[in-house]
Amino acid sequence: MVNKRIVLLVWALMTVFVAGAQDYEDLLSRYSGENGNKFMQPVADVLGANLNSGWFHNAYLQPGIKPQFYVGLTTMFAFLPDNSKVFTATTEGSFFPATTVEDVPTIFGDNDGKIVEGPGSTRYYFPGGMELNYIPFATPQLSIGSLFGTDLSIRYASVKPFVSSFELEDVNVVNALQLFGWGIRHSVSQYLGDLIPVDLTLGYYRTTLTSRDYLNVYASLISIQASYRQSIFTFYGGIGIESSGTRIEYESVTFDLKANNSVRATLGACINAGPVKINAEYNASAQSTFSAGLGIGINELEKQEKETW
Amino acid sequence: MKKILISLIVVATLMMTACEEKILYLFPTFTNYVQFGIDQTTSDIYELDTLTREAINDSIGEIKANGLIEVIDIEGFYLNFHVYDDNEAQFVEVDAYLQDTLGNNLAVFENYSLDITALVEGQNYPLYDYLRDDGVLELRSVINTLANDMDVYDRVVVFITGTTEPAGVRAHMDIDMHFRINAKVKP
Numbered sequence: 001m002v003n004k005r006i007v008l009l010v011w012a013l014m015t016v017f018v019a020g021a022q023d024y025e026d027l028l029s030r031y032s033g034e035n036g037n038k039f040m041q042p043v044a045d046v047l048g049a050n051l052n053s054g055w056f057h058n059a060y061l062q063p064g065i066k067p068q069f070y071v072g073l074t075t076m077f078a079f080l081p082d083n084s085k086v087f088t089a090t091t092e093g094s095f096f097p098a099t100t101v102e103d104v105p106t107i108f109g110d111n112d113g114k115i116v117e118g119p120g121s122t123r124y125y126f127p128g129g130m131e132l133n134y135i136p137f138a139t140p141q142l143s144i145g146s147l148f149g150t151d152l153s154i155r156y157a158s159v160k161p162f163v164s165s166f167e168l169e170d171v172n173v174v175n176a177l178q179l180f181g182w183g184i185r186h187s188v189s190q191y192l193g194d195l196i197p198v199d200l201t202l203g204y205y206r207t208t209l210t211s212r213d214y215l216n217v218y219a220s221l222i223s224i225q226a227s228y229r230q231s232i233f234t235f236y237g238g239i240g241i242e243s244s245g246t247r248i249e250y251e252s253v254t255f256d257l258k259a260n261n262s263v264r265a266t267l268g269a270c271i272n273a274g275p276v277k278i279n280a281e282y283n284a285s286a287q288s289t290f291s292a293g294l295g296i297g298i299n300e301l302e303k304q305e306k307e308t309w
Numbered sequence: 310m311k312k313i314l315i316s317l318i319v320v321a322t323l324m325m326t327a328c329e330e331k332i333l334y335l336f337p338t339f340t341n342y343v344q345f346g347i348d349q350t351t352s353d354i355y356e357l358d359t360l361t362r363e364a365i366n367d368s369i370g371e372i373k374a375n376g377l378i379e380v381i382d383i384e385g386f387y388l389n390f391h392v393y394d395d396n397e398a399q400f401v402e403v404d405a406y407l408q409d410t411l412g413n414n415l416a417v418f419e420n421y422s423l424d425i426t427a428l429v430e431g432q433n434y435p436l437y438d439y440l441r442d443d444g445v446l447e448l449r450s451v452i453n454t455l456a457n458d459m460d461v462y463d464r465v466v467v468f469i470t471g472t473t474e475p476a477g478v479r480a481h482m483d484i485d486m487h488f489r490i491n492a493k494v495k496p
Binding site (some may be wrong): 052112115119121122124127128170 | 334335336338340351368382384385386387417418433435437438439440441442445446451465483487488489493
């Protein structure tokens, strides 16, 4: 029962953003062209950054053919820096003369918007944002290995099983929301023997988040990962190259956005309490994130170290 | 198991705090217009049109359906011209006034002139340099009053005066004065 509630909560939170789209049509339609893209750009940055976070919590993969297993819940928090809350905009529509204005709120920016005074007491309104400081995200994850130092990770979640519980049958913008992600890792350190004191792994991940044609998000990450175990702690990190994009389409409003995130550095630690894994990490990028995970891992540690535990 | 539950509660609480209810104002816009038909040979222009409460309420009503209107402003004005084939006038200069409830004429714009021979049909001609505070503020006041369901106004009279050149030839055109309204609405 607790688990079901947690899953429902997580997915309810995930859908908040998309669910709002219907109410926000007026807001979004206020913008067109370049202003609109800049207004919505942080959405692409945040979604991409969150989807590419929390994929791993160690870099050790069993050599040969040995069962290795992890199942857990990964949460991500994209913290919104001040520069993602404002942008430089130019008035549109019937307001003349066209005026360029600094510090106009993005969709995550100040609630009140910005007013530009024009000739003859005319006024142009730049819409306000949602005044948020961070955006949470969460997803279940399953990792299975190891086949010659290779494992496969899957993330999948869907609103469909909860449509009737939340009475979303008629809310088309949300009721088909679905996340699917996969990743594959291969151990590099198995070829290096004792040359380096840490485990090294190369991984590739790809995630999509879709809601019919209303929302299409993709995110991909290729990263080199390293981990070092000390007692019950595994310290890990990675350097990755990432890309992501978001397409939002609602009636006459369309945004096609590419995230600004391109390189990320990950630093984290995992507590190995027997099979229970609790990890936390910070991802530094154009849009930084904090990620925390909780799960059950089997055979995720080197054999000799496991015996000392 | 206790540790797991506590961890989950902490995570859930963190996520909940990010999702506290936020007021997201909407900023809908709509455009209304008044039309002045000119067909004369006297060179002097005087035409009026009325903006009815129903016409404005039709637009405001759509906004009201979205929530509570906090304020309404006027974003801008522009003119559209339609010149008929039998028009011989080459130049037009016009002022526009709005009549308040006391019968005062308040200038919306003044001294707008246009070379008709260079006119592009369908193009919007913005009025920003010609706008006057008195008329614009009065129009804004009228619309705000209507938005609050106050039956002060039955209609709003807008009229234009001006001249066409050369004198004595037929001036035959429609001048539409569009004004775009924006509102701040609390859903």
